[in-house]
Amino acid sequence: MTLDQIQPGNDCRIIDLFSRDKLGKRLLSMGFFPGLELRVVRNAPLNDPMEIEIGTSFLSLRRHEARYIEVEPA
Amino acid sequence: MSRNRTVRIALAGQPNCGKSTLFNALTGANQRVANWPGVTVDKLSGWTRISDKKVEIIDLPGTYSLTSSSPEERVTRGYLLHDKPDLVVNVVDASNLRQGLSLTLQLLEMGLPLIVNLNMMDAAEKTGIKITISTLERLLQVPVIPSTMHRSQGKQELLHAIGDRLLEPPQQTPCKIDYGAMESYLQEMESRLAGHITGSVSLPLRWASVKLLEGDDQVRTQLRETVDNAAYLITFANELRYRYEEQHRYAPELHTSKSRHQQVGRIVQMATSRPVVKTALSEKIDRVVCNRVAGPLILLGIMYLLYYCSIVLGYKVTEYTWPLLAKLHHLAETVTPAPGFLHIPLIRGYALWLTDSVTALLNYLPVFFILFLLIALLEDSGYMPRMAFITDRLLHRFGLHGQSVLPMVLSGVYVGGCAVPGVMSCKGIPDEQSRMATILTLPLLNCQAKVPLYILLVNAYFTQHKGFAMFFISTISLLLVLPVAKLLTLTLLKNKETAPFVMEMPSYHLPTLRGVLGKAFERIWQYLRKITTIVAAVASIIFVLLQFPGLSTERQAHYAGEQQRLLDQYQKATAGTVYQQYGNSDTAIMPLVLYQDAYKKAKQGASGDTATAAVNARFQREQPLFYTLVQPGEAPDATRANRALRKLAHGRELLLVEMRQERLEGSLLGKAGKALEPLSQWAGFDWRVNVALLSSLAAKENSVATLGALYEQTGGEASLEDRISGQNTGFTPLHALTLMLFMVLYPPCIATSVAVKVQTGSYRWMLLSIGYPILLGFGVAALVFSVAQAAELTGLQAMYGFYALAFAITLATGLLKKNSKTIIEPQPEQNLATVCNEAGQ
Numbered sequence A: 001m002t003l004d005q006i007q008p009g010n011d012c013r014i015i016d017l018f019s020r021d022k023l024g025k026r027l028l029s030m031g032f033f034p035g036l037e038l039r040v041v042r043n044a045p046l047n048d049p050m051e052i053e054i055g056t057s058f059l060s061l062r063r064h065e066a067r068y069i070e071v072e073p074a
Numbered sequence B: 001m002s003r004n005r006t007v008r009i010a011l012a013g014q015p016n017c018g019k020s021t022l023f024n025a026l027t028g029a030n031q032r033v034a035n036w037p038g039v040t041v042d043k044l045s046g047w048t049r050i051s052d053k054k055v056e057i058i059d060l061p062g063t064y065s066l067t068s069s070s071p072e073e074r075v076t077r078g079y080l081l082h083d084k085p086d087l088v089v090n091v092v093d094a095s096n097l098r099q100g101l102s103l104t105l106q107l108l109e110m111g112l113p114l115i116v117n118l119n120m121m122d123a124a125e126k127t128g129i130k131i132t133i134s135t136l137e138r139l140l141q142v143p144v145i146p147s148t149m150h151r152s153q154g155k156q157e158l159l160h161a162i163g164d165r166l167l168e169p170p171q172q173t174p175c176k177i178d179y180g181a182m183e184s185y186l187q188e189m190e191s192r193l194a195g196h197i198t199g200s201v202s203l204p205l206r207w208a209s210v211k212l213l214e215g216d217d218q219v220r221t222q223l224r225e226t227v228d229n230a231a232y233l234i235t236f237a238n239e240l241r242y243r244y245e246e247q248h249r250y251a252p253e254l255h256t257s258k259s260r261h262q263q264v265g266r267i268v269q270m271a272t273s274r275p276v277v278k279t280a281l282s283e284k285i286d287r288v289v290c291n292r293v294a295g296p297l298i299l300l301g302i303m304y305l306l307y308y309c310s311i312v313l314g315y316k317v318t319e320y321t322w323p324l325l326a327k328l329h330h331l332a333e334t335v336t337p338a339p340g341f342l343h344i345p346l347i348r349g350y351a352l353w354l355t356d357s358v359t360a361l362l363n364y365l366p367v368f369f370i371l372f373l374l375i376a377l378l379e380d381s382g383y384m385p386r387m388a389f390i391t392d393r394l395l396h397r398f399g400l401h402g403q404s405v406l407p408m409v410l411s412g413v414y415v416g417g418c419a420v421p422g423v424m425s426c427k428g429i430p431d432e433q434s435r436m437a438t439i440l441t442l443p444l445l446n447c448q449a450k451v452p453l454y455i456l457l458v459n460a461y462f463t464q465h466k467g468f469a470m471f472f473i474s475t476i477s478l479l480l481v482l483p484v485a486k487l488l489t490l491t492l493l494k495n496k497e498t499a500p501f502v503m504e505m506p507s508y509h510l511p512t513l514r515g516v517l518g519k520a521f522e523r524i525w526q527y528l529r530k531i532t533t534i535v536a537a538v539a540s541i542i543f544v545l546l547q548f549p550g551l552s553t554e555r556q557a558h559y560a561g562e563q564q565r566l567l568d569q570y571q572k573a574t575a576g577t578v579y580q581q582y583g584n585s586d587t588a589i590m591p592l593v594l595y596q597d598a599y600k601k602a603k604q605g606a607s608g609d610t611a612t613a614a615v616n617a618r619f620q621r622e623q624p625l626f627y628t629l630v631q632p633g634e635a636p637d638a639t640r641a642n643r644a645l646r647k648l649a650h651g652r653e654l655l656l657v658e659m660r661q662e663r664l665e666g667s668l669l670g671k672a673g674k675a676l677e678p679l680s681q682w683a684g685f686d687w688r689v690n691v692a693l694l695s696s697l698a699a700k701e702n703s704v705a706t707l708g709a710l711y712e713q714t715g716g717e718a719s720l721e722d723r724i725s726g727q728n729t730g731f732t733p734l735h736a737l738t739l740m741l742f743m744v745l746y747p748p749c750i751a752t753s754v755a756v757k758v759q760t761g762s763y764r765w766m767l768l769s770i771g772y773p774i775l776l777g778f779g780v781a782a783l784v785f786s787v788a789q790a791a792e793l794t795g796l797q798a799m800y801g802f803y804a805l806a807f808a809i810t811l812a813t814g815l816l817k818k819n820s821k822t823i824i825e826p827q828p829e830q831n832l833a834t835v836c837n838e839a840g841q
Helices: A022-029 B019-027 B071-083 B094-109 B121-126 B133-140 B155-167 B180-196 B205-214 B217-226 B230-248 B252-271 B281-289 B294-335 B346-362 B365-381 B384-396 B402-411 B419-428 B432-444 B448-461 B463-490 B513-547 B553-573 B580-584 B586-605 B609-622 B624-630 B636-666 B668-683 B687-695 B702-710 B720-725 B733-744 B750-760 B763-790 B795-815 B832-840
Strands: A011-017 A037-043 A050-054 A057-061 A069-073 B007-013 B031-035 B042-050 B053-059 B087-093 B114-119 B144-146
Touching: A011 A022, A022 B252, A037 B281, A057 B094, A057 B281, B007 B019, B007 B071, B007 B094, B019 B031, B019 B042, B019 B053, B019 B087, B019 B114, B019 B155, B019 B513, B042 B155, B071 B217, B087 B094, B087 B155, B094 B114, B094 B121, B094 B133, B094 B205, B094 B252, B114 B133, B114 B155, B133 B144, B133 B252, B144 B155, B180 B205, B180 B230, B180 B252, B205 B217, B205 B230, B205 B252, B217 B230, B230 B252, B281 B294, B294 B346, B294 B365, B294 B384, B294 B402, B346 B513, B365 B384, B365 B402, B365 B419, B365 B513, B384 B402, B402 B419, B402 B432, B419 B432, B419 B513, B419 B750, B432 B463, B432 B750, B432 B763, B448 B463, B448 B702, B448 B733, B463 B733, B463 B795, B513 B636, B513 B668, B513 B750, B553 B580, B553 B586, B553 B636, B580 B586, B586 B609, B586 B624, B586 B636, B609 B624, B624 B636, B636 B668, B668 B687, B668 B763, B687 B702, B733 B763, B733 B795, B750 B763, B763 B795
Parallel strands: B007 B053, B007 B087, B087 B114, B114 B144
Antiparallel strands: A011 A037, A011 A069, A037 A050, A050 A057, B031 B042, B042 B053
């Protein structure tokens, strides 16, 4: 499943990143990598974008961007 | 290091790590802002003295990483690689070590001389994290200096460390990232590079190897430019990349990133005590601020406060500051040559026009200052990313960005804003396409200077329906901005770079007074410098266009005759009195005319009996004879002369107005207005309106003033509303509607155009931002005018109709799907065949 399918409040682990272009680079530089555990914190009032917590930092990303992150529930 | 060369220190760090605070603390007022070549990223530099050496400090843009995927990253990387600073101070947010140290490791990989400044120690302590500095130093093998810069703690220690580090290069070898399974590949790459790169090319080899295997384009470009055997090396790198992926079923860049983060994880684990698990304060705040219901409400509240404090309260402040600026006008009046009976010296006219144009803008200073202050407050508090988080879904549909909200509010989403700070605040929007769309559409919002014309027209033509008309005008601009933004992204901006939205939601911070004030002053100063000079220049041009060629000799003779008639009348009426001699010539009468005028103004300005008495006493003392004339009392001669003088002054006023109108009509701008009439009549504009619109190009405040001059009536007691809505002008509510619509879509004023040029970095975009609103505005005005005339609609019916149309178009464009191929398609790996071909060429 992909990150956009995780409901707020749930944890998951990254399996793979599908994007190899700008988005992929951006995700890598913001600290996403396979094996990383993260938590979906909330969805924006209009459901998109979503906010996640990795380690000590909080990030937000659009849903269609989250679709490039394959995860498994943790 | 030679003694006479300036030492350069670069500050590098992630966004929101407190780098700017350090920069300000180090350089104080010795700062300068420029642009990095080729991009619209600010280059901040300043200087200070450390250990008696003059040191230049460069504040590099905040970046999360050193890939080459954004302008900021490219700028930072390029500087570090090619300009070789003597020292890099890497600022790391102590409360977010995991993110920050990842950049630190990359900086070390580039082989840069480094000091780590662990900033915001107070925030780290609050979340319960304990960092053992010595362990961190041992693990990283570079000096680590803790600080809480916004409280000026740790600044001296940092300065000492920098001084020490500049005196003697370090002995230790900084820590390396362990890439595990990729190490053998990297060694292969590194030895190839070492074999082919000569000493003249300075490239950190291990770093270059990592980047080559990660598939980085910029290192490849750099190799092609500097190394003879580049094609071979690149082919080899691609082959290695391919082999690694084949064997490990994993993209190399995923692996390097993972290795980096794992190493950071190990370092963090060893150097920090486990933080007490508790919800950070920021997260608690966000539960409310980003809440589904409360979030948007709070956002609206903040936007309203911003609007209220700056625009509404700011204007109240200008009521107090305006008299000061009016003194400038008065000063210009006194220092320039006095006016003749009918001849107003050109230099006087010019000086007054120029002062008025500049003071009209200076009048906005309090508004802007409050605005800049509040924006700095919002920026420093960390609320901005939340704003983007809440609104992005909606704005993204129209090709804009969550971060377009603030610029839009500043530019006047409702009524009253200013596009200048709006455009300037677009800098933070990371997505080039959305940023351009925002910049280009902001001038369509309702800036404060458009409002006087709206009010004039609404009062004159929609008296019965003021409420709806004002609602129409304040919301129609948004209904035009959204579709236009969408259409621009689908057409002209189609090929502009887009960027992922992914952004950090930093912790909230309590802004400091110094930081906020500093930012506000810096920006107001920039505004002043850029804007006033250019407005002065354009005002001068428009002055020339409005003045020349001036009156013909025949007309001048005509007015000279009129002047003589007035003087004769005066002499006849005052025959036999001491006052008669003043009617001998126009130069003789002027002191009397000016005296009377000054007396009238002084009395208007004086409130209360004592003040009036003081004015009387002053005027009596200055010119006892003239005083008997303006205050004749019971004396019959004086009463007669008083009446004659008032008649003369009134006659002179009328002549001046008539001459002004005639000059305006015959002026270059007037001719242009007339020449445009055949075209502009499609939108219902006559030449007078054309002239008013043309003169508004410098600043839209001119529209009402010019209309006023054009409809100035002889014996004008009536208000401008009555004068333009009078029967003889042929103006109807429909004309008023099209004029208002054209004003909504009016091209940006000069000040905004300059801001657009600065923010887009090109004159072409500036010209576009001026050009398309003219076409669109005229198109809309002409469409509404012709359709309404053909269908025999009233102005009000046309207003309803157009509103419905705009609403429908906004909805329709909102549903249009944007082709976002830039994100979906992964870039295909360059295969070996093409690379070999490339090498063969």
